[in-house]
Amino acid sequence: MNAPGDQKLGAADIAALIRREISKGNLQLHDRLPPERVLAETYGAARGTIRKALTRLEQEGYVEIRAGSGTYVAHKPDRSTTDAIENATPLELMDTRFALEPHVCRLAVLHGRHSDFDRMEELCTRMEACTEDPVGFSEADTEFHRALVDSTRNGLLIWIIDQIGNVRSEDDWTRMRHLTLDAQTIRTYNVQHRQIMNAIRTREPERAANIMKEHLETARLSLTRASET
Amino acid sequence: MNAPGDQKLGAADIAALIRREISKGNLQLHDRLPPERVLAETYGAARGTIRKALTRLEQEGYVEIRAGSGTYVAHKPDRSTTDAIENATPLELMDTRFALEPHVCRLAVLHGRHSDFDRMEELCTRMEACTEDPVGFSEADTEFHRALVDSTRNGLLIWIIDQIGNVRSEDDWTRMRHLTLDAQTIRTYNVQHRQIMNAIRTREPERAANIMKEHLETARLSLTRASET
DNA sequence: TCCTTTTGGTATATTTTTGGACTAATCGAG
DNA sequence: CTCGATTAGTCCAAAAATATACCAAAAGGA
Numbered sequence: 001m002n003a004p005g006d007q008k009l010g011a012a013d014i015a016a017l018i019r020r021e022i023s024k025g026n027l028q029l030h031d032r033l034p035p036e037r038v039l040a041e042t043y044g045a046a047r048g049t050i051r052k053a054l055t056r057l058e059q060e061g062y063v064e065i066r067a068g069s070g071t072y073v074a075h076k077p078d079r080s081t082t083d084a085i086e087n088a089t090p091l092e093l094m095d096t097r098f099a100l101e102p103h104v105c106r107l108a109v110l111h112g113r114h115s116d117f118d119r120m121e122e123l124c125t126r127m128e129a130c131t132e133d134p135v136g137f138s139e140a141d142t143e144f145h146r147a148l149v150d151s152t153r154n155g156l157l158i159w160i161i162d163q164i165g166n167v168r169s170e171d172d173w174t175r176m177r178h179l180t181l182d183a184q185t186i187r188t189y190n191v192q193h194r195q196i197m198n199a200i201r202t203r204e205p206e207r208a209a210n211i212m213k214e215h216l217e218t219a220r221l222s223l224t225r226a227s228e229t
Numbered sequence: 230m231n232a233p234g235d236q237k238l239g240a241a242d243i244a245a246l247i248r249r250e251i252s253k254g255n256l257q258l259h260d261r262l263p264p265e266r267v268l269a270e271t272y273g274a275a276r277g278t279i280r281k282a283l284t285r286l287e288q289e290g291y292v293e294i295r296a297g298s299g300t301y302v303a304h305k306p307d308r309s310t311t312d313a314i315e316n317a318t319p320l321e322l323m324d325t326r327f328a329l330e331p332h333v334c335r336l337a338v339l340h341g342r343h344s345d346f347d348r349m350e351e352l353c354t355r356m357e358a359c360t361e362d363p364v365g366f367s368e369a370d371t372e373f374h375r376a377l378v379d380s381t382r383n384g385l386l387i388w389i390i391d392q393i394g395n396v397r398s399e400d401d402w403t404r405m406r407h408l409t410l411d412a413q414t415i416r417t418y419n420v421q422h423r424q425i426m427n428a429i430r431t432r433e434p435e436r437a438a439n440i441m442k443e444h445l446e447t448a449r450l451s452l453t454r455a456s457e458t
Numbered sequence: 459t460c461c462t463t464t465t466g467g468t469a470t471a472t473t474t475t476t477g478g479a480c481t482a483a484t485c486g487a488g
Numbered sequence: 489c490t491c492g493a494t495t496a497g498t499c500c501a502a503a504a505a506t507a508t509a510c511c512a513a514a515a516g517g518a
Contacts, residue, residue, distance in 0.1 A: 068514035088385040103328030156317040297503030
């Protein structure tokens with residue numbers, strides 16, 4: 001494990017290593033870490049050094065030291081961005097989109113500008129030319145939803161949906177999605193996209209939101225149908 | 230990256246390299262960077278040069294130099310996560326909650342368990358005891374909304390709302406929020422929370438969502454009223 | 459229960475490491 | 489050539505790390 005090139009580790013280094021193990025989740029809440037004397041050996045340092053590192057981690061709230069008993073993890077791992085999103089199941093993603101996108105439509109009505117809408121209709125046109133090209137359609141579709149949320153001018157929403165979109169563009173999800181994309185489904189989507197655009201143009205927030213819900217419902221059906229195959 | 234053909238690096242170059250490592254996150258907060266003598270060797274420069282670079286980085290606030298101890302990173306890497314959320318305005322947060330929380334209610338009806346609902350009602354009781362204690366109420370309120378989203382069992386949603394909640398617990402936002410929390414407002418909130426709970430208990434997703442919308446509308450009004458003061 | 463082992467807590471003398479400061483020689487471009 | 493930056497040394501003092509010993513609380517087995 002310890003390669004020959006292991007340099008000397010100071011208390012700060014060891015603290016950083018353990019802190020990272022905890023943040024990463026390798027050491028979970030209430031886990032007991034090895035005795036100081038063992039840690040000393042594994043890290044190749046003296047016990048006093050380990051002790052300094054642990055004392056520091058205790059002050060930072062990462063661990064709790066109980067005399068005679070041991071040292072215990074006392075800190076929840078940070079759920080990192082990537083973890084939360086990468087571990088999300090397709091259904092979780094779907095539910096999240098169900099929460100966000102209809103309201104995004106409402107906000108688009110409120111805050112969107114003509115130039116935003118022009119761009120979105122341009123993408124609609126592009127999608128309509130892709131009836132026989134699922135991959136091309138999928139790309140344009142992602143861009144469309146991205147443009148939609150952009151038009152809300154809400155940086156937080158944009159960021160959230162961007163994160164979600166990053167997953168959607170990979171893995172099984174994409175593959176599964178492409179399976180469901182026959183010409184008929186694409187035509188349905190295109191109609192819905194146009195309807196959404198019209199509702200936004202005519203400043204009808206609730207109608208836009210409702211069509212988006214239908215749109216997502218259609219997508220969810222395709223998804224479950226595909227996963228049953 | 231630094232191929233054998235590394236030409237002579239000046240103090241400014243080395244400072245730039247290290248600065249970049251820190252910004253990129255390869256060197257994280259509290260990490261100790263190698264001793265000056267080692268850096269001198271790895272960068273192929275004399276110790277005095279390294280020293281100049283480090284001194285400069287210290288003045289810029291990237292590192293902290295402790296005599297006899299070492300040089301430590303004292304700068305958080307730019308994280309898009311925290312940036313997007315920390316720069317969010319209260320109104321953006323509000324719109325995002327408007328998107329998420331009503332749908333969270335629907336999902337709570339679908340996926341929540343009795344134990345979840347018990348916990349939420351316990352929090353309702355706690356809030357009702359805080360009519361004259363805005364701070365206590367606020368804490369319980371945050372926990373309530375957290376418990377609500379927990380009951381959806383959707384890790385992605387939980388993470389998103391967790392992130393948003395972390396901001397909400399700080400800064401002007403909290404201060405502004407407390408200003409708006411007179412006893413009357415708290416009573417209104419409590420009634421709404423109870424109504425939401427009832428709708429979830431009786432498995433009425435749309436009713437729960439609608440009451441949550443009202444609840445958020447109330448909160449938004451309080452907010453705008455406060456910001457006009 | 460009692461006894462042993464394990465574990466953290468403390469103390470201390472010693473050695474090593476590390477940054478701080480200074481200097482003279484060297485290199486490079488204007 | 490001159491001027492600035494760089495280099496390659498040296499010595500210093502503070503900080504950290506080591507090695508060792510002993511104590512007290514907790515845990516576990518007989």
